[in-house]
């Protein structure tokens with residue numbers, strides 16, 4: 063038999079399994095994203111007997127496109143990622159999807175084709191790694207760090223609304239409760255950086271929470287992200303107040319023009335995963351000096367290779383690079399970790415929603431991924447280094463089928479409460 067590394071590995075079948083997992087009542091600018099988060103698990107099977115894994119959003123519109131693209135990929139050799147991309151682009155041509163996973167413009171404007179391509183590219187890299195007997199980080203240039211730092215991701219959290227099930231995190235609505243949440247994250251996971259999801263309460267209350275965090279964690283870099291909920295004037299006022307307190311201010315307002323006006327007036331770097339979410343946003347953002355840090359996210363930048371292209375662009379223009387997350391499972395955590403490990407200029411701690419997930423809710427066999435001192439050791443096994451737990455996949459798929467309201471799932475979250483305001487307009 064020929065060595066697996068020398069062989070073609072043609073795609074024989076693509077399996078797409080939507081799953082739902084428990085989500086806590088975390089508050090963001092568009093309401094409460096519970097009781098379930100939706101994802102799709104991608105399995106790419108080759109004629110040579112290898113299987114690769116990918117993970118992506120599980121909203122209905124995205125699933126439709128994934129199914130179309132998956133069918134078009136049969137026969138492609140997993141080494142031919144350009145052909146993979148060509149076929150995905152042909153299938154979603156002309157669809158610039160304002161629909162699909164995202165909140166208040168977060169990934170609106172990102173390329174639909176890139177969002178669809180991403181999990182298939184990751185699955186092909188998983189197969190390539192398995193064929194070569196090398197970790198995915200080696201396919202991306204090699205790990206420059208053996209552990210990837212992640213940031214504690216704090217959320218205001220509601221416990222008292224009807225139907226809420228008790229959980230061990232309790233409520234977090236006041237600065238003291240936010241500090242307690244951070245303390246727990248730092249104690250349990252060892253996180254060395256802290257991000258607060260804001261845009262929920264009047265800015266003064268969120269600034270008070272940041273000051274309380276500053277006192278409680280004098281050495282931790284802090285960030286706050288109101289998801290564009292502030293007007294330019296509010297963003298400038300708050301930004302000036304937080305100058306010197308936080309390492310970056312993420313999406314204080316919406317749009318490149320608004321961000322540029324804020325950037326002119328405050329010294330703290332502005333970061334974004336809302337106004338630079340596709341390659342054609344980079345040039346106007348650079349021209350206006352609108353952002354100092356871009357949050358990459360392989361789920362919407364088109365996979366791991368394209369995320370490294372973004373990293374190169376950031377390097378060229380002296381932009382900082384960080385990483386964004388949504389509620390995710392272990393396949394994505396593995397992909398994020400390989401990517402961050404192999405991206406030298408990704409020097410900020412990456413976002414992760416991991417602590418908010420119930421430990422039993424995953425589709426990967428436990429043990430391959432763990433947090434140590436706020437970081438995930440980079441898997442060294444071939445491919446992504448994670449294995450699918452078929453029983454768990456079946457269980458979370460069953461939950462997807464039974465959790466209800468799938469036709470309303472454009473955000474990828476099944477929300478008990480809808481926002482009573484326009485989430486795309488500044489609230490303060």
Ligand SMILES: O=C([O-])C(=O)C[C@H](O)[C@@H](O)C(=O)[O-]
Nearest residue numbers: 090165168287335387388389
């Ligand atoms: O900017 C961010 O970190 C996000 O938008 C990530 C998520 O969508 C977050 O806001 C959430 O889960 O509510």
